[in-house]
Amino acid sequence: xxxxxxxxxxxxxxxxxxxxxxxxxxxxxxxxxxxxxxxxxxxxxxxxxxxxx
Amino acid sequence: xxxxxxxxxxxxxxxxxxxxxxxxxxxxxxxxxxxxxxxxxxxxxxxxxxxxxxxxxxxxxxxxxxxxxxxxxxxxxxxxxxxxxxxxxxxxxxxxxxxxxxxxxxxxxxxxxxxxxxxxxxxxxxxxxxxxxxxxxxxxxxxxxxxxxxxxxxxxxxxxxxxxxxxxxxxxxxxxxxxxxxxxxxxxxxxxxxxxxxxxxxxxxxxxxxxxxxxxxxxxxxxxxxxxxxxxxxxxxxxxxxxxxxxxxxxxxxxxxxxxxxxxxxxxxxxxxxxxxxxxxxxxxxx
Numbered sequence: 578x579x580x581x582x583x584x585x586x587x588x589x590x591x592x593x594x595x596x597x598x599x600x601x602x603x604x605x606x607x608x609x610x611x612x613x614x615x616x617x618x619x620x621x622x623x624x625x626x627x628x629x630x
Numbered sequence: 631x632x633x634x635x636x637x638x639x640x641x642x643x644x645x646x647x648x649x650x651x652x653x654x655x656x657x658x659x660x661x662x663x664x665x666x667x668x669x670x671x672x673x674x675x676x677x678x679x680x681x682x683x684x685x686x687x688x689x690x691x692x693x694x695x696x697x698x699x700x701x702x703x704x705x706x707x708x709x710x711x712x713x714x715x716x717x718x719x720x721x722x723x724x725x726x727x728x729x730x731x732x733x734x735x736x737x738x739x740x741x742x743x744x745x746x747x748x749x750x751x752x753x754x755x756x757x758x759x760x761x762x763x764x765x766x767x768x769x770x771x772x773x774x775x776x777x778x779x780x781x782x783x784x785x786x787x788x789x790x791x792x793x794x795x796x797x798x799x800x801x802x803x804x805x806x807x808x809x810x811x812x813x814x815x816x817x818x819x820x821x822x823x824x825x826x827x828x829x830x831x832x833x834x835x836x837x838x839x840x841x842x843x844x845x846x847x848x849x850x851x852x853x854x855x856x857x858x859x860x861x862x863x864x865x866x867x868x869x870x871x872x873x874x875x876x877x878x879x880x881x882x883x884x885x886x887x888x889x890x891x892x893x894x895x896x897x898x899x900x901x902x903x904x905x906x907x908x909x910x911x912x913x914x915x916x917x
Contacts, residue, residue, distance in 0.1 A: 591771075596662060607645020609639065621639070626791075627690040628638075628902035629835075630866065630882035 581606060590616045596616035631911065632657040634680040637694055638664070638688040642889040646900040647686070663692045673703040680723075681911045682706040684903075686885060690763065693885060709863035709884045709906050716860045717884035720798055721762045727879050730859035734879045736801040737871065743783045746797040747900070750775060750779050756802040759786070761794055765883075767833035767861045769794075772802060803870045803878060808832060810843050810869040812879075813888065813899055814857040816909075819850040819867075820902045834890045841897035842894045852877050860884075862901050 578587040586603035590613055597610045598621050611613040620626065637644050639713055644660075651658045659680070668674070677683075683700055685707060687693030687721040697711035709717075716722045727734040736751035750757050750773060759782055760772040771782045791880065809832045812822035822843035825832040832838045843849075855868045856879045866886035870878045888899040 591734050594660075596637055596660070597645075598639055604679070625689060625725075626768075627692075627763060627765075628688045629690065629768075630885050630887055 579610075579618045581608060581618065582620055588616075589618055590618070631908065632680050633907070634658075634659045634661050636661050636663055636683055636685045636687055636693065638686075638692065639885075641688070641784060643887055643900070644686050646889070646892075647684070647903065648678045648899075650900045650904050656904075656908075658722045663687045663689065663696060666696060668696075668699050670699065670702075677703055677705050680705065682708060682907055684708045684907060685714070688885075690765070690885070693914070706911060708910070710861060711863070713861035713863050713865075714884040717865070717882045719762055720760055720764075720881065721796070723882055728861045729785075729858065730855065732856055732879050733858055733877065734873075735803050735876060738799040740799065741795065742798045742799075743780075743787055746783050746799060747776070747779055749797075749799050751776070751894075753799065753801050755779075758800045759783075760800060760803050761790075761800050762796050762798050763793055766835035767831045770831055772830055795910070799865075802830075803872045803880075805832075805870045805872065808838075808871075809880065810841070810871065810892065812849065812851070812853040812869060813886065813891065813897075813902075814853050814865045814867055815852055815902045815906045816862070817863075819845050819853045820899065821845065821891065821897035822849065823891045823894055834887075835838070840890045840894050842896075849877070851881075856882060865908060 579590055581601040583606040584604035591622050595610050595611050599608050608618040609621040611617045611619050685693045688801050697707050700707050701711050716726050724737050740746040741747050756772050756774045761769050772781045808824045808826040813820050822845050823840045824840040824843045827838035856867045857865045860882050866883040868880040870880045872878050
């Protein structure tokens with residue numbers, strides 16, 4: 578289990594990939610999966626002006 | 631065969647591409663663009679391990695910079711830096727379409743607020759102001775009258791970056807509450823969707839509903855010509871249906887999103903993308 582950096586809720590990383598974006602089940606913060614072996618997430622980067630197709 | 635996928639974050643599209651690679655047992659690596667450090671005069675040998683790199687960076691500027699450098703190193707990339715640069719910039723896209731003789735909404739460009747007003751009034755209200763770089767329908771403004779024109783232009787001049795001081799002014803097309811997003815892979819249009827919305831902006835990122843758009847021979851020819859106009863590759867062509875002028879190419883996307891287009895069309899878009907990449911690599915065609 579990883580822990581949400583915003584609210585410290587436990588976040589399961591089962592079946593995910595590094596770089597995926599998920600939502601904290603408790604506080605709904607947008608989180609980026611950083612590590613699967615030592616489960617770790619961080620607040621996802623904000624959308625930047627040049628993001629997109 | 632070994633491929634690399636360059637990403638910023640793993641979205642649905644990247645997961646679908648990864649699944650498609652796994653199904654075919656193709657060796658691949660996922661490379662996060664945030665991890666890259668290029669020594670420009672000393673190419674990293676690790677890139678030689680890949681037969682091609684598929685750019686899926688969500689950041690247009692990161693993706694384009696990486697493509698330029700990888701091409702410089704002799705790495706085969708999809709899409710090419712030249713094609714991506716054209717598609718990332720609405721001005722360059724419009725010029726390429728005009729050069730190819732393809733119909734596109736009439737567009738004016740001005741650097742000065744007063745000249746922009748002059749251009750807007752020459753086109754006639756309403757018009758659409760767009761940033762020359764941008765995506766997901768952000769910062770588009772439909773300008774219905776002079777008051778709105780003056781307000782938005784002042785905001786662009788005051789609040790925008792230098793890129794927003796280039797005023798790209800497009801004729802408003804009274805499309806039938808939808809546009810067409812066509813997916814061109816190589817020399818064929820593999821599928822297309824209608825994007826329908828009550829809002830004049832019909833991007834799926836802005837909530838438009840998708841449905842299948844049958845590909846007529848006319849639409850196929852039109853979209854493949856549009857793709858060739860920017861250099862070809864794996865491209866999403868945005869087409870407007872103008873009641874008077876017929877089909878118009880609006881924009882072309884070089885790092886296309888397709889998650890909402892597989893179900894309505896029944897076409898395995900990531901498989902078509904991989905088929906193309908693999909065939910190009912096998913033929914030794916560096917785009």
